[in-house]
Amino acid sequence: MLLCDAAHNKMHSDEEREAHVLVIGSGGAGVRAAIEASTYGETILVSKTLAGKGGCTTMAEGGYNAVLREQDSCDIHFEDTMNGGALLNDPALVRILVDEAPRRMEDLLRWGAVFDVTDCCEVAQRPFGGQRFARTCYAGDRTGHEMISTLIDRLHSTEVWVENEITIISLLKDGDRVNGAAGLDRQGNLRVILADSVVLATGGGTKIYDISTNSSSGTGDGYALGFRAGAELIDMEQIQFHPTGAVYPYDARGRLVTEAVRGEGGLLLNINHERFMDRYDPQRKELSTRDVVARAIATEIMEGRGTVNGGVYLDVTHLPRSQIETKLPIMLEQFLKFGVDIRDEPMEVAPTAHHIMGGLRITPQGETTVPGLFACGEVAGGVHGANRLGGNALADTQVFGRRAGDAAGRAPSLEKIADTMGIDAIQSRLRTFDQGDVQPSTVIRSLQVAMWEGAGIFRNAKDLEKTLGIIDHLSTLKMKAPARENLAGCCIAGNMLTTARLVVKGALLRKESRGAHVRRDISQAWDNRTSPYSHTYQSLEREGIEVRP
Amino acid sequence: MKELRVRIFRFNPEAEDHPHYQHYQVRANDGARVLHVLQAISDEMDPTLSFRYCCGSGQCGSCAVRVNGQAVLACMEEAKDSMTVEPLELPVIRDLVVHMEPYLEAIASLIPTGEFRMPTHEEVEAMKPLRSCIECLACVSVCPALKVTKFAGPTVMREDMRLAIDPRDHEDRVTASVADGLFTCTSCQACWKTCPKDIQIPGKAIEKLRALANREGLTLPRHQEVAKLIQDTGRSVTRTEPTLMEQVPEVIEPRGEVKGTVGFFVGCMYNQRLPKSALDALEVLKRNGIRVIIPREQVCCGSPLIRTGQVDFLDTIKSRNINCFTFRGLDVVMTMCAGCGSTLKHDYTTPFRIMDITEVLTRFGIEQPAPLAIKATYHDPCHLLRGQGIRDQPRELITKVVDLVEMPAICCGSGGGVKSGNPAEADALGELRRAEIEKTGAEVVITSCPFCEYHIAPHTDKPVKNICTILLEGYAEKDRKERPPA
Incomplete structure (x- = not known):
């Protein structure tokens, strides 16, 4: 590994390390990719946080969708996923997701995952929104945590070299091909890793919104890194607003309240104690798809039927106390910490930015449009279309994490030539943060508020254009790093601006309402099936919306 | 919004010889957590403040710090005025950030067996409480044994126990746990009490592992001697002077009005080694109107057996102890030994109530003694x-x-x-x-x-x-x- 002192622009290589595969990200997809890639050659996994602690996998509560029972079928799972995604999903990717999810679940079980089981020693499954079969496997309401514990455990049994707390700030290229990445460690030293192939598994980015379920690492770095390296991204306008985020305390607003609450029988009620989902989706009610439920809640609140804290009630008090204690222990514990005993009183919830369905365009092997660069997990697009089903993301991380790791591992070994021009450009950019005058936190706050107000659940061209103007303005500000340790923070703020721009431009490109993307300024004469449009796409070279043949 | 004054530990080991504390005055929202205060400082006042966090919802275990001396998750602990925030008692990298990797890497990994068998419902239920660990290392930071001896720490023991009961794991976890320092735990319970996930590591992992170690003949020789002594004499220690029970009658009447009656579970140490303290206690009780009944049949509570995993004849001991008090129709049994009290409260199911002597005395109220200038x-x-x-x-x-x-x-x-x-x-x-x-x-x-x-x-x-x-x-x-x- 090459080490460069960012402040003094000296490059030295006292700890030179190259690898066959570089995986960026330590959530479910990244770790799964690294485990797979390591069977082909030396693999380095770089994590912005301590491996396994960042990302959203560890926070994922509800479950993992997999067809495990005779009565269920992969065809039904396929249809549920396509319909849930407003038919914007890439059918080939969905086919792979549903076919391989059970096998990847088997991997996890072999590696020691402790999922809830039935009396017959089968993995237990619960119902989730938008699915015709109860196929969501779970470990209480800490499913993602159980998965990441298992994956990190497995990772320790491999030869993968883990680099903790390095923020990747740029991909490096040799000609057209991505052949490494540059990052900043805790102290702000620039570190360069070269590899035959690079897997982006950086997760999502809904931290660009004021109210979000994401962890501190959900800053959209991967979208920005990929975009700047020339990769094409699709459907970036498709942001999932999870229907149920906490509204109190203020600083923890947006905190995920798992869909498992509704899966277990939780009811949504407005201030008049009316079960309002009867009006929005009389068949599926609370277990409608997330886009529908989120809009219903937002509408109730906007029309004055919300609580004083700006939410609606999510009530489980009618359920047996033991069911709440055993199936929703994390929810019980979290709300108790905030002074609400959910066994006796309802939760208050409101929509919160949760998941980016769009992302880097990938092939079934996880290849992006740039040679040498692979993507998997939330940073990749196409699997979930215009609305992701709850429980499909965890499955996605395993199915496409393994595929991307496998394909990256199979890539040929090449001579690794350091991208000196790229590194020089990075160093110049870092030097600008010495001279800046605005805290990155100021930029981020302004961005989050602008995105929530102008590119939220309900959209129109005027607000989107205005938001774009704000992003443009924020992009001109000179950010300041008071110490070298703060350089990464400036780069992350820059990534958030890039990701936000992709979201807003995608939203302007898609002149229809589809799934999670609602354009109130456009009336359309088609439904999901008859829509003339397919993916929006954006890259350094082109942007537009695909028209269906 | 409210104004909070906070005091924060600052230290850059690369540039400074000693840590110092910095004071901040922060505006915080109603219900703000410690993490939100740290963020407010970093965003608005001092971007050089280093701290870790990720999920902000108590699930990733990145943000554990000490608040007023207690190890807590910054994201879940409500921020209070005048609080002091310090790093966990682990080697500091910078400010509130500590070295976590060496401790995380010490946690054992499952080695799959050739033949896969799905765990049963019972096995899953046994493993689940041990799996909710978020590896925040609060337990490691408070463990006294870790500070003075070679011990892999509470959360390593937790995972060793989980692997020991997981049918999918191939390794001998019990022997490994002994090498990891299974017998160095003092059962002080600090790990459990600080755990944000309330994982009862001493009782649910360490004592269980010690019991498994016992089956494999790995119990320490000195612990075996104690067990033998209990089996032979009913007591875990030998006597060095006349025992308490030899010095006092079975029923000890108080002076003056009787305010209450308690059975007295004396315990091995107060009976055999420190009868003087017990005699002092009886004097205090006498003076405060409490009648004390000391059944002679009582034996060791079994705590030394439970803590060291030697539970073969525990049930015999338990029933003997329970019966001698039940037979005398006592509603309250008083302990004076903290270990006996904890054992009777948690490891026994008794038809009577167990109270520590300090509970008894404060409950009935005592005559005011003269203050001593000490x-x-x-x-x-x-x-x-x-x-x-x-x-x-x-x-x-x-x-x-x-x-x-x-x-x-x-x-x-x-x-x-x-x-x-x-x-x-x-x-x-x-x-x-x-x-x-x-x-x-x-x-x-x-x-x-x-x-x-x-x-x-x-x-x-x-x-x-x-x-x-x-x-x-x-x-x-x-x-x-x-x-x-x-």
């Missing part, structure tokens, strides 16, 4: 403070007599079979107590557990006294003052 410190017995949640009652009694100077509540090293099995570790922890006692400037150390009394005494030049002894001294002073001049 500065004293109090050592919280682990099995009283964490085992029984008794913190205030001893202090209520002590402050009737002396000036109390507090010291941190840390294990003295005598529990969990460590004093007999790992005397060097017990002594090292005892020496840490000596240092804390010195810091207080106290003239006397007060405690309420025979193991602590017995163990701390050689580790301080100050006298170590039972709470009742101090109360009795207060009464003696009162009597002296009230005695008419000759």
Whole structure:
């Protein structure tokens, strides 16, 4: 590994390390990719946080969708996923997701995952929104945590070299091909890793919104890194607003309240104690798809039927106390910490930015449009279309994490030539943060508020254009790093601006309402099936919306 | 919005010799957590403040810090005015950021067996409580054994136990856990009480592993001797002088009006080694109207067996102890030994109520003793403070007599079979107590557990006294003052 002192622009290589595969990200997809890639050659996994602690996998509560029972079928799972995604999903990717999810679940079980089981020693499954079969496997309401514990455990049994707390700030290229990445460690030293192939598994980015379920690492770095390296991204306008985020305390607003609450029988009620989902989706009610439920809640609140804290009630008090204690222990514990005993009183919830369905365009092997660069997990697009089903993301991380790791591992070994021009450009950019005058936190706050107000659940061209103007303005500000340790923070703020721009431009490109993307300024004469449009796409070279043949 | 004053530990080991504390005045929203205050400082006042966090919802275990001395998750702990925020007691990288990797890497990985078998419902239910660990290392940071001896730490034990019961794992976890320091745990319960996920590591992992180790013949020889002694004599220690029960009748009537009656579970240490403290206690009870009944058939509570995993004949002991009090129709059985009390409360199912003597005395109320001009410190017995949640009652009694100077509540090293099995570790922890006692400037150390009394005494030049002894001294002073001049 090459080490460069960012402040003094000296490059030295006292700890030179190259690898066959570089995986960026330590959530479910990244770790799964690294485990797979390591069977082909030396693999380095770089994590912005301590491996396994960042990302959203560890926070994922509800479950993992997999067809495990005779009565269920992969065809039904396929249809549920396509319909849930407003038919914007890439059918080939969905086919792979549903076919391989059970096998990847088997991997996890072999590696020691402790999922809830039935009396017959089968993995237990619960119902989730938008699915015709109860196929969501779970470990209480800490499913993602159980998965990441298992994956990190497995990772320790491999030869993968883990680099903790390095923020990747740029991909490096040799000609057209991505052949490494540059990052900043805790102290702000620039570190360069070269590899035959690079897997982006950086997760999502809904931290660009004021109210979000994401962890501190959900800053959209991967979208920005990929975009700047020339990769094409699709459907970036498709942001999932999870229907149920906490509204109190203020600083923890947006905190995920798992869909498992509704899966277990939780009811949504407005201030008049009316079960309002009867009006929005009389068949599926609370277990409608997330886009529908989120809009219903937002509408109730906007029309004055919300609580004083700006939410609606999510009530489980009618359920047996033991069911709440055993199936929703994390929810019980979290709300108790905030002074609400959910066994006796309802939760208050409101929509919160949760998941980016769009992302880097990938092939079934996880290849992006740039040679040498692979993507998997939330940073990749196409699997979930215009609305992701709850429980499909965890499955996605395993199915496409393994595929991307496998394909990256199979890539040929090449001579690794350091991208000196790229590194020089990075160093110049870092030097600008010495001279800046605005805290990155100021930029981020302004961005989050602008995105929530102008590119939220309900959209129109005027607000989107205005938001774009704000992003443009924020992009001109000179950010300041008071110490070298703060350089990464400036780069992350820059990534958030890039990701936000992709979201807003995608939203302007898609002149229809589809799934999670609602354009109130456009009336359309088609439904999901008859829509003339397919993916929006954006890259350094082109942007537009695909028209269906 | 509210204004909070906070004091934060700052340290850059690369540039500074010593840490310092910085004060901030922060505006915070209603219900703000400690994390939100740190973020506000970093965003608006001082971007150089280093701290870790990720999920912000208590699930990733990145943000554990000490708030007013207690290890907590910054994202879940409500921010309070005048709070002090410090890093966990682990090597500091910068400010509130500590080295976590070495401890995380020490946690064992599952090695799959050739033949896969799905765990049963029962096995899953047994593993689940051990799986909710978020590896925040709060437990590791408070573990006293870790500070003085080679011990992989509580969360390693937790995962060793989980792997030991997982049918998918191939390795011998019990032998591994012994090598990891299974017998160095003093069962002080600090790990459990600090755990944000409430994982009962001593009871659900360490004692269970010790029981499995016992089946494999790995119990320490010294612990086997104790078990043999209990089996042969009913007592875990030999007598060194006339026992308490040899010195007092079965029923001890109080002076004056009878306010209540309790059975007295004496315990091996007070009966065989420290009868003087027990006699002092009986005097205090007598003076305060409490009738005490001491069934002669009682034997060791079994705590030394449970803590060391030797549970073969535990049930016989339990029923003998329960029966002797039940037979006498007692509703309340009093313990004076913190270890016996905790064992009777948690490891027994009794038809009567168990109360520590400090609970009995504060419940019935005691005659005011004369204050003594003595500065004293109090050592919280682990099995009283964490085992029984008794913190205030001893202090209520002590402050009737002396000036109390507090010291941190840390294990003295005598529990969990460590004093007999790992005397060097017990002594090292005892020496840490000596240092804390010195810091207080106290003239006397007060405690309420025979193991602590017995163990701390050689580790301080100050006298170590039972709470009742101090109360009795207060009464003696009162009597002296009230005695008419000759």
